[in-house]
Amino acid sequence: MDFLAELRLRGFEGDITQSHADRTVFATDNSIYQVAPQAIVFPRHEADVIRVAKLADDQRFEAVTFTPRGGGTGTNGQSLTDGIAVDLSRHMNAILEINVEERWARVQAGVVKDQLNAAIEAQGLFFAPELSPSNRATIGGMIATDASGQGSVLYGKTRDHVLELKTVLLDGSTWHSRPLDTAAFDVAKARPDRVGAIHRLLDRIRVDDAELIASTFPKLNRCVTGYDLVHLCDHCGRFNLNSVLCGAEGSLAFVTEAKISLTPIPRCTALLNIRYDSFDAALRDAAALMRLEAAATETVDATVLALARKDSIWLEVAEYFPDDAAGPPQGINVVEFLADDEAALAEKLARVEGMLAVDLGRSGRRGYTVAHGAVAAKAIWSMRKKSVGLLGNMPGERRPVPFVEDTVVPPEHLADYIAEFRAVLDRRGLVYGMFGHVDAGCLHVRPALDMKDPAQEALIRDITDEVVALTRKYRGVLWGEHGKGFRSEYAPEFFGDLYSRMQQIKAAFDPNNQLNPGKIAAPPGRSLTRIDAVRTRGALDRTIPIAVRAANQDSLHCNGNAACFNFDPDDAMCPSWKGTRERRHSPKGRASLMREWLRMLAERGVDPSDIAVRARGQSGWRNVIDVVRRTVNSWSARQGKSDFSTEVKEAMDGCLACKSCVGQCPIKVDVPAFRSRFLELYYGRYLRPAKDGLVASLEHYLPAAAKAPRLVNGVTQSRAGRAVLGGVGLVALPAMTGIDLVAEAARRGARLASAGRFATLTDDEKTRSVAIVQDAFTSFYDTNVVLDLCELLTALGFLPWLVPYRPNGKPQHVLGYLGRFSQTAARNADMLNDLATAGVPLVGIDPSMTLAYRTEYAKTLGADNAPNVMLIQEWLAARLETMPAFDAATRSSWALLPHCTERTNAPAATAAWVDVGARLGVDIEVVASGCCGMAGLYGHERVNRGQSEHIYGLSWAKHVANPSLQGRLAATGYSCRCQAKLVDQAMLPHPVSVLLAQFRANVAHRAAWASEMPS
DSSP, X not given: OHHHHHHHHTTOOSEEEOOHHHHHHTTOOSSSBOOOOSEEEEOSSHHHHHHHHHHHTSGXXXXXXXXXXXXXXXXXXXXXXXXXXXXXXXSOOOEEXXXXXXXXXXXXXXXXXXXXXXXXXXXXXXXXXXXXXXXXOBHHHHHHHTOOOTTHHHHOOGGGGEEEEEEEOTTSOEXXXXXXXXXXHHHHHHOSSHHHHHHHHHHHHHHHTHHHHHHHSOOXXXXXXXXXXXXXXXXXXXXXXXXXXXXXXXXXXXXXXXXXXXXXXXXXXXXXXXXXXXHHHHHHHHHHHTTSOOSEEEEXXXXXXXHHTTSTTHHHHGGGSOOBTTBSOSEEEEEEEEESSHHHHHHHXXXXXXXXXXXXXXXXXXXXXXXXXXXXXXXXHHHHHTHHHHXXXXXXXXXXXXXXXXXXXXXXXXXXXXXXXXXXXXXXXOOEEEEEEGGGTXXXXXXXXXXXXXXXXXXXXXXXHHHHHHHHHTTOBSBSSSOOGGGGGGHHHHHGGGHHHHHHHHHHHOTTOOBSTTSSXXXXXOOOOOGGGSOBHHHHHTTSOHHHHHHTHHHHTOOOOOGGGOOOTTXXXXXXXXXXXXXXXXXHHHHHHHHHHHHHHHHTTOOHHHHHHHHTOOOHHHHHHHHHHXXXXXHHHHTTOOXXXXXXXXXXXXXXXXXXXXHHOTXXXXXXXXXXXXXXXHTTTSOXXXXXXXXXXXXXXHHHHTTSHHHHHHHHHSHHHHHHHHXXXXXXXXXXXXXXXXXXXXXXXXXXXXXXXHHXXXXXXXXXXXXXXXXXXXXXXXXXXXXXXXXXXXXXXXXXXEOXXXXXXXXXXXXXXXXXXXXXXHHHHHHHHHHHTTTOOEEESSHHHHHTTTTHHHHHHOTTTSOOEEXXXXXXXXXXXXXXXXXXXXXXXXXXXXXXXXXXXXXXXXXXXXXXXHHTTEEEEEOOOOOOSOXXXXXXXXXXXXXXXXXXXXXXXXXXXXXXXXXXXXESOHHXXXXXXXXXXXXXXXXXXXXXXXXXXXXXXXXXXXXXXXX
């Protein structure tokens, strides 16, 4: 592309890509559409943006189009383009200045809202406009859509907090926009350049069309329309160009920097959680609730609540939404009250609760709870924030999709409006979920459609047209919160005579219609994009055969909500995204690539199941032919003749298989699962590296290696041995302990388990028995943890049994040896299920290996054939509940860094460590942390070692180095403890070892406790 070559020649210092993989990842946002850009550029600083804009103004390139992009969370295709995407989030994401005294911050456009709030929380301040994707939405994107959300009645929208903007116009000129007094405004109008022309035009519109503006724009809290002509002058009468730029969706200029106001964090908060007989009752009660001096009133329907019950977030909020005799509530209102002190808050609540006590049972109210404090409030608001994602996880091919999901009407008409809205959907037999900001008259409605069905895709037009008419009837707008994007085609109808002025504004800023064309407004003679003239994801997905779709739902159902782009280094979600800041290295990115790869296979008539058969091995001459074919393909790839599958594999190789996506993605996108399937298919066409076979066989040869640990360690730990292993791609391998686990466990009261021995147990012995399922890494590399568990269980009065070692198969699954994994899993499951028939519970130590029985085993063997293996803390928490409390003479305090898989896929199990510790005299605090960067095999691969340590440095390093945690930091994952030892020489114990040490230290109390135990 000539433009890109010229851009580099002019000194552009950022990144430029035209790869198929990157274009695929940038082809989607959180909307129904899929539009691939021709290229993506990532400016490193404002000078790079100026270079892009100046070159765009060159007559040679006036047909090239550009669209700014931030977090990519838009629901209406705002940042999608078939031109050049200009990503301002990868590099331009610095917080430049914070002024606590004057309460403002200066930030680059790519700063994430929660990133800023985390930086100013200690000063008692926050950036107020609230929105659900706050952990990945950029402030530049918020400005582009004039974003708002929960609490907008109190805090307003983004433009209410924008003080100044630095912008780059499409001729390369820059403008620092801020409120201008009369003298400064006259100076701006007198300029002979594009800046002057823009100010003169807007001044003429402001004066000549004042009455038209007043009559056209509705008097609503949420009226996101773009080119906000109502607020061209602020309350002091100063002209403010920012009102036009906020909500313009990047169609006028590139916003590179913003100075924004900050708001004091409310000191005291409480949420009133009211339950209703029906969603209609919740809506109709809103008018009464709005008179209660509430900061925010949010509503959620029964559909979303039912989905929330299946999500990990429900553990944190269930107590606030109890069922009653009539069953689960059919709707809720969450009402927030704020105050400067607890006395004032208590007074507010007393007044409100008094009113509710009188009216309880009326207006469809069933009851209410009160959540006090910031922690409880955060949990409930987190559930509300996840509503969009929860809806996306609705089972079946019909999934709730955004296209009429942010309409706004006057709040007093909301219930009647929604009744008619529901009739529009009910007439078509559609399922839908509803939630939103009832105090602002904004409700999010997502009808469930299978966009792969052309007939259902056609409903987008029918429903939108009908909803537009309905919102006009109630004097509302179609786009109350999430911007216009491809819905801009309705702007001429909405604005009427005023639309021609908006065309003039667009032409003044962007005469060649190069910036995000077809959205908000088009210059005279140009048209807006129609909603049914844009290719959708469903239209592409329907080209994939039904059987292939059914086998790949864990990638195909990704709806682009981008929860995986969470900025927080202390959140486990997707360490590879955090480590690289490249969107293809994220669950959304990898799911997009998998979809595109499957589509391309279908286009060529290739059935993935045929490749899988080849990958699992041919016999005789077919195998010889297959090896030759894979050798030729691999040689061609090394010569640069690779196909799209090699780009997909590059993204898959960056995955740590930590499974945080499975636990934290609202849609449950399962990257490790489809990555394994992809690798199996990929290596049906290409040769595998030698290290894969070595690692896949590791569990099988460890028992033999354990008989000669000095010899094995001599190889893996010596300089020569490390050089050989490095040659095949493996580094930093741990040493075997050399401890005879079976013999040493017997000395601690643990015998080797067998079905025959279990059959001879008395009822009392069986009640006290527990079988420890071995995993390769703890048993052979961290043997003392197993021994500590045996000793602890014995000391607690239980009868520990050691299950004979069998390979688990997890490494095989991670590497895509799915045929071999199926065989390994079947053999292991047979043994474990045979033991389980005796009624003795099975427990495992390492979270990653143990949780494989619930996921990989269940998917491969079927849920009924997967053995039930509990994590040790789950079993202990349940058993200790029935035992007398242990009154420790001294209590110890420990901080726990859980394994990513455990934290995200078994959150209740993570919390169980706190309960177990409390029973045994150990106060355990679970530390918010990201990934350690090891994740089993990943950190031991030479190609990944540098990135592994980088990821460790993002979160774990600061916790391990924290002086307040020195000597009292524990970790549950074997790979995590291995990484801390490798990088920081930190020896982190397993919590089992911590509990044992505490139990040993309380000798006298152990005797007293034992005397209370039932015989």
